Amino acid sequence: MTISGTKSLHGNRNSLGRLGLALFLALAILPILFSLGYALAYSTGLAGLLSDGFTWAYWAKLGQGSEIWASFGLSVYVAGISVLLTISLSLVLALYLRRPLGYGALSYIIYFPLALPATVAAFLVFQLFSGAGYVSRILLQLGMIDAVGQFPPLVNDAYGVGIIIAHVGLGLPFFILLFVEIYNREKLGALGGLARTLGAGRWQMLYRVHVPILLNQCFANIVLFFIAVLGSYEIPLLLGRQNPQMISVLTMRKYAMFDIQQKPEAFLIALLYTAVVVAFVVLAFRKGEVRHES
Amino acid sequence: MFLEINQLHKSYGREAVLRGLDLSLAGRETLSVLGRSGCGKTTLLKVIAGLETADAGAVRLADRDVTRAEPQTRSAVYLYQEPLLFPHLNVRENIAFGLRLRNEPAGEVRRRVDEMLDDLELASHARKMPTQLSGGQRQRVAFGRAIIIRPALLLLDEPFASLDVEIRGAMQQVFKRLVKRYEIAAIFVTHDLKEALLMGDRIAFMKEGRLHAYESRDAFIRDPDIGVLDEIAFWKGLLGD
Amino acid sequence: MSHKAIGLRLRPAAAALLAAVCLFPFVYLFGLSLVSEWSFPAVWPSALSLNLWRRVLGGSSALGSSFLLSLGVSSVVAGLSTVAGFITGKFIAYHPRRSSLLFLAYVPFVMSPVVLGTCLMFLYIKAGLTGNVAGVMVAQTMFAYGFSIVFFSAFWNAEVRALEDLVYTLGGSTLQAYRRVLIPVSRGALLICFFQTFLISWFQYGLTILIGSGKVQTLPVKVYEYIGEANVYYAAIASCLLVLPPALLLWANKRFVFKQV
Numbered sequence: 112m113t114i115s116g117t118k119s120l121h122g123n124r125n126s127l128g129r130l131g132l133a134l135f136l137a138l139a140i141l142p143i144l145f146s147l148g149y150a151l152a153y154s155t156g157l158a159g160l161l162s163d164g165f166t167w168a169y170w171a172k173l174g175q176g177s178e179i180w181a182s183f184g185l186s187v188y189v190a191g192i193s194v195l196l197t198i199s200l201s202l203v204l205a206l207y208l209r210r211p212l213g214y215g216a217l218s219y220i221i222y223f224p225l226a227l228p229a230t231v232a233a234f235l236v237f238q239l240f241s242g243a244g245y246v247s248r249i250l251l252q253l254g255m256i257d258a259v260g261q262f263p264p265l266v267n268d269a270y271g272v273g274i275i276i277a278h279v280g281l282g283l284p285f286f287i288l289l290f291v292e293i294y295n296r297e298k299l300g301a302l303g304g305l306a307r308t309l310g311a312g313r314w315q316m317l318y319r320v321h322v323p324i325l326l327n328q329c330f331a332n333i334v335l336f337f338i339a340v341l342g343s344y345e346i347p348l349l350l351g352r353q354n355p356q357m358i359s360v361l362t363m364r365k366y367a368m369f370d371i372q373q374k375p376e377a378f379l380i381a382l383l384y385t386a387v388v389v390a391f392v393v394l395a396f397r398k399g400e401v402r403h404e405s
Numbered sequence: 406m407f408l409e410i411n412q413l414h415k416s417y418g419r420e421a422v423l424r425g426l427d428l429s430l431a432g433r434e435t436l437s438v439l440g441r442s443g444c445g446k447t448t449l450l451k452v453i454a455g456l457e458t459a460d461a462g463a464v465r466l467a468d469r470d471v472t473r474a475e476p477q478t479r480s481a482v483y484l485y486q487e488p489l490l491f492p493h494l495n496v497r498e499n500i501a502f503g504l505r506l507r508n509e510p511a512g513e514v515r516r517r518v519d520e521m522l523d524d525l526e527l528a529s530h531a532r533k534m535p536t537q538l539s540g541g542q543r544q545r546v547a548f549g550r551a552i553i554i555r556p557a558l559l560l561l562d563e564p565f566a567s568l569d570v571e572i573r574g575a576m577q578q579v580f581k582r583l584v585k586r587y588e589i590a591a592i593f594v595t596h597d598l599k600e601a602l603l604m605g606d607r608i609a610f611m612k613e614g615r616l617h618a619y620e621s622r623d624a625f626i627r628d629p630d631i632g633v634l635d636e637i638a639f640w641k642g643l644l645g646d
Numbered sequence: 647m648s649h650k651a652i653g654l655r656l657r658p659a660a661a662a663l664l665a666a667v668c669l670f671p672f673v674y675l676f677g678l679s680l681v682s683e684w685s686f687p688a689v690w691p692s693a694l695s696l697n698l699w700r701r702v703l704g705g706s707s708a709l710g711s712s713f714l715l716s717l718g719v720s721s722v723v724a725g726l727s728t729v730a731g732f733i734t735g736k737f738i739a740y741h742p743r744r745s746s747l748l749f750l751a752y753v754p755f756v757m758s759p760v761v762l763g764t765c766l767m768f769l770y771i772k773a774g775l776t777g778n779v780a781g782v783m784v785a786q787t788m789f790a791y792g793f794s795i796v797f798f799s800a801f802w803n804a805e806v807r808a809l810e811d812l813v814y815t816l817g818g819s820t821l822q823a824y825r826r827v828l829i830p831v832s833r834g835a836l837l838i839c840f841f842q843t844f845l846i847s848w849f850q851y852g853l854t855i856l857i858g859s860g861k862v863q864t865l866p867v868k869v870y871e872y873i874g875e876a877n878v879y880y881a882a883i884a885s886c887l888l889v890l891p892p893a894l895l896l897w898a899n900k901r902f903v904f905k906q907v
Contacts, residue, residue, distance in 0.1 A: 127820070131737030134730050135747075138791055139754050146765035204664065211661035220665045225903045226892035227671060228849035230866045231885045234873055235671050238678070245674075248687045259687075284668065288904060335756060342758025344852035345866075349873065359760040359852065366764040367856075381761045392752050396745070456811050476814040483815045489808050493830045503816040506826070554816060 147385060150378035160371055169375045179380055181355035183387075189271045189278070189347075189357065190340040196275065197282035198326075198333060204283070205290035206321060212291050224284040229277070229345040236277045237349055240265040266350045273350035274357070278340050286329070286336075293328045294321075334395035338388055358384050407432040407590050408453075408558060413462035415448055422448045423459065424614035430558075435584060435591045436618075437605025439598065439631070444611045446594040450560040453592070454483035467557055480557040486566050488543035490535040490550075497522070497531040499546050503554035521549045524583065541572040545579060552587050559584070559591040565600070577603055598633060602626075672889070678882035698883050709868060709880075713887050716848060716865040719779060723786045724844035728836060730787075731794020731843075738795060739802035748799055754792030759785075760852035770857055777859040785857045786850055790843040793905075797842070801835045841895050841902035848891060 152158040156166035173179060211217040227235075239245045247262040256262055266273035294300070302324070303316045311319060326333075344359040351357060356364065358380060365377035408430035415423040422445040430436050440446045451457040453464060455476030464472045471479050490499050498505075500521055504514045522528045525545045535543060544564060551559060564580075565573045577600065584591055593604045594611075601608055608625045609618040619625040626633045677691075679698055684691035702709045738747045754762070763785060767776070775781030809831065813823040829836075851866040860867070865888045872881035895902040 127733060128737045128740075131734040134791075135734045135737070135751070135795070138730065138788055139795075140750060142766060142769060142788065143753060143762070146762070146769060149768050150765045204660075208657065208661050208664060211657065215661075217661050217665050220668045222896050222900050222904065223668050223672065223893070226889050226896055228851075228866065228888060228892075230849065230851050230869050231671070231675070231888060234869065234881055234885055235674065237873070238674070238878070243686055245689075248689050251687050252689050285904075338756050342761060344758060344760045345870075348852075349870075359758045362761050362764055363852065363856065366767070377764055381765050384761050385757065388757055389753070392749065392756060396749055396752075454815050456815070476811070477817050477819060479815075480817070481815065483811070485808060485812075489805075489812055491809065491827055491831075493827075502813075502826070503818075506813075506816060506818045506822055550816070 147382065150381050154375045154379040154382060156375070159374060161374075169379055172376075173379075178355060179361070179376065179383070182358055182361045182380070183383070185271065185355045186341050186357045189274055190337050193275050193278040193282065193340045194333060194337045196279045197286055197336065200279070201283050201286035201290060202322060202325065205287045205294070205325075206317070209291060209294060212287065213295075221284050221287060224281070227281065229281065229343065232277045232281050233346040233349040236273050236280070236346075237266055240273055240276065241267075267352050269352065271347075271351065274343075274347050277346045277350060278343065282336055282340075286332075289329050289332060290325050293325055297324055297328065299324060330398055331395045334391055338391050342384065342388070406430065407434070407467060408592075409463075409465040410453070411463045411465075413449070413452060413464070414460045415445075415452060415457070416460055422614055423452070423462075426462070426614060426616050428609070428616050428618070430590055430592065432590055433588045434606045435581075435593055435604060437601040437608045438592060438594045438611050438616065439596065439601040439608065440594065440611035441596060445614050446611055447562055449611070449616075450483055450562050450592065450594060453558070454481050454560055455479050456483060481560055482551040482554070482556045482558070483560045484547055484551055484562060484564055486563045488540070488547040488564075490538075490543055490546055492535055495532050495534050496527060496538070496546050499535070500549045500553055502550055507554070517553060521553050524586075525549050525579065539572075540568050541576060544568065544576060548580065548583060552583055552589060555587060556589065559589050561591060561593045563595055564593075566596075573600075580604065598631070598636065672893075675882050675885050675889070678879060679886050681879055681882075698879055702883060702887075708863065709865075709884055709887060712863050712865050712868045712884075715779070715863065717891075719783055719786070719862075719864060720844045720847040722783050723790055723847040724840045726783075726787045727790035727794045727843045728840045730791050731798045731839060732832070732836065734791075734795050735798025735800075736802045739799040740807065744799070748796065751792055751795040751799070754789050755796055756792075758852075759789050759850065760856060762789075763853050763856045767856070776857055777861045779858075779862055782854050782858045782862045782864075785853055786847045789850075789853070790846045793846060794839050794843055797839050798835070801832065806831065838899075838901050841899075842905050845892055845895070845903065848888075 149158060153162070154169050156162050156164055156168070205212065208217065212221060237244070241247070242259050242262050242264070244266075247256070247259060250256045250262065251259070264272075265276070299321050302320055306316045306320045307313075341357075342359050343357060344363070347357040347360050351360060355361075362377050362380045362384070365373040365380065368374075406429040408428070410426060410428040413423045413426040413428075414421070426445075426449065428436075428449075438446060438449075448457060452459045453466075455471070455474060455478075459472070462472070463470060466479060466481065491502065494502065497518055501514050501518045504517065509517075519528070522531055525548070527542065527545060527549070530538065530542060535546075538546065547564075561580075565576050568576060580593075581604070583589075593601075595601050595604070602622065602625070607618065608622065609616050610625075610628070610631060611617075612630075619628070625631060629635075677694075680694045680696065681691040682695040682697060683693040701707050734751075738744055738751065741747055766785065770776050770781055770785065773781075775784055806828070809827055810823050813827050818826070849866060850864075851870060854862055854864050854867055855870075858864075858867075863871075865884060869881055869884045869888060872878075872884055892903055
């Protein structure tokens with residue numbers, strides 16, 4: 112009799128494994144698959160309160176330059192800029208301030224912002240950067256502006272500045288800490304010294320050794336950060352405009368609106384968004400080794 | 406024979422690791438198995454221990470067919486190359502572990518652990534945690550933990566490979582002494598010629614998924630495949646210059 | 647002065663600036679919660695008092711019950727998702743198709759809870775899980791579960807497996823292996839996962855509003871409510887309460903909060 116693997120041999124061990132599989136299917140896979148299927152059905156008129164049978168109508172609207180493209184465009188823009196700013200700033204700060212970040216008060220204090228949720232970050236940015244906000248008042252007192260109207264619109268504005276500020280503020284401490292940890296783990300100090308003895312100048316050491324290794328090692332985290340900002344809800348809800356809105360906000364609005372005609376669009380957006388996210392996760396899995404830390 | 410293995414086959418995907426391997430071992434005997442890396446020695450030991458299943462073939466231990474038996478019923482302890490101690494237990498508790506599994510009375514456990522600690526010359530380290538021990542000390546604890554439960558068979562997977570040369574010699578002595586004292590059968594896998602000669606009552610050579618056992622030490626030394634003759638020639642050659 | 651020297655001089659100042667920026671949100675929020683009068687365009691409040699805190703801690707405000715509700719919900723979510731992730735993570739980690747399964751686990755982990763939540767609403771409505779605490783807990787657990795699977799699939803490595811196998815060859819049963827070795831060895835990881843999933847739930851707003859239909863008034867819901875009412879000082883104190891447990895956890899062990907993949 113031929114048996115391969117350890118499956119039949121370790122009965123007790125496998126009942127726990129089967130439980131793991133069952134949980135995975137029941138709690139995660141099946142509900143999600145069903146929901147996506149339902150979303151597809153709803154967006155093609157096969158299901159839902161107003162369903163009339165199969166129709167491409169809602170999907171066809173995409174071709175006519177609907178607000179959905181504007182929403183995706185805005186979301187990608189905000190996520191892209193946020194990632195760019197966060198990564199470059201945290202690289203600079205992590206490398207420049209590596210020693211204070213390793214010893215002393217800063218090594219402790221840098222963890223504090225991790226305790227801030229998106230909701231509070233949004234609230235703070237609003238408090239600080241709105242027209243009547245704290246920064247505006249300071250500028251008024253300093254005489255740099257004469258009236259509230261002169262303060263540049265940073266929240267609820269066309270360029271999503273406030274949204275970007277909030278996300279960068281949340282992402283900075285995380286990535287600074289990540290970069291410092293990678294620096295130590297990959298012994299970049301020793302590698303840099305090695306490069307120097309091989310003839311590299313200080314800047315060359317930075318962009319040929321330090322930066323590539325740091326970016327490479329946290330590639331997965333960068334992609335995840337991008338995805339997180341893309342689907343962000345609380346921050347754009349408070350700091351964004353009515354039109355265009357970021358993906359999550361738009362989806363929620365279309366779903367919860369009294370106008371039931373909008374619901375199929377909500378599911379449509381959800382499906383597009385899922386496709387985009389899955390594509391990015393595939394990217395993260397393939398390019399970076401998804402390095403796990405516990 | 407205490408341990409009988411017949412025509413063991415094991416493949417991982419398309420790669421055949423064990424190809425009709427035969428092995429026999431008498432009680433209280435140590436069999437050295439010499440093999441280069443990748444020859445399947447680890448797989449062989451794991452199949453005997455029950456941590457892997459063979460695709461075909463039979464394993465009989467102490468007159469029992471254990472081919473499909475669970476590892477906990479076999480009384481064959483598998484020792485890794487790296488001494489794997491339980492990180493959350495100190496030396497005493499690591500050694501006592503197997504006894505506690507069997508719910509031995511506390512007094513009995515203490516007596517036997519003390520005895521083993523003395524045997525291993527680790528009495529002064531009894532309360533230390535694994536991270537506070539050297540490689541050789543850890544390996545001794547791993548031995549003690551395995552031997553204290555009087556297993557039928559000890560399976561050692563290159564146990565001294567990670568140790569310094571001086572320590573290795575001492576450990577080899579410790580092993581031989583313990584195995585003899587507690588009358589345990591053992592299969593000792595190594596890639597080191599000298600160690601294979603020193604440790605085993607009998608020697609076998611593993612190549613391409615099969616085992617070739619030698620009737621005598623002499624036969625082993627004289628087999629050109631093994632390389633002992635080459636070594637002798639090498640050293641002689643140096644003296645000649 | 648050479649470039650290097652300037653760089654060296656500026657470093658402590660830059661470090662101090664970064665530290666100040668990190669601390670500022672907390673100082674500002676706490677300060678805001680103490681304000682009883684602050685008119686535009688003053689840069690400093692005209693009057694401070696502890697009234698708001700007295701009101702909240704005295705129990706005469708809805709915030710106290712919100713805090714407790716959030717605490718309860720997040721504890722349950724953390725417990726369930728940690729245990730489920732512990733088991734499933736092991737199954738996935740040692741599976742031959744580990745990569746594909748892990749990829750599937752990433753979906754609930756990374757997707758926006760609001761977007762995925764709208765798709766799930768149909769199921770939740772049918773199951774009677776909308777507008778109540780149970781529904782919110784189930785929904786949040788699903789997303790936290792995605793995280794805990796990813797977390798534990800990194801924990802269950804070759805060394806832990808070797809420890810488990812070792813127990814078996816020493817004659818131990820599966821139960822003994824878990825009780826005597828696996829659970830003690832994973833205690834640290836279990837704790838970290840518990841607190842990180844706690845925070846995932848604790849901070850959750852969009853999903854709570856969606857599934858809870860606005861009826862489940864967790865702390866983040868309250869914060870938004872106050873902001874919507876332009877009740878800035880209440881929003882500030884609610885934010886302080888929201889930030890309190892994570893700040894405490896950080897103080898206890900930084901790894902309880904620092905989440906990475």
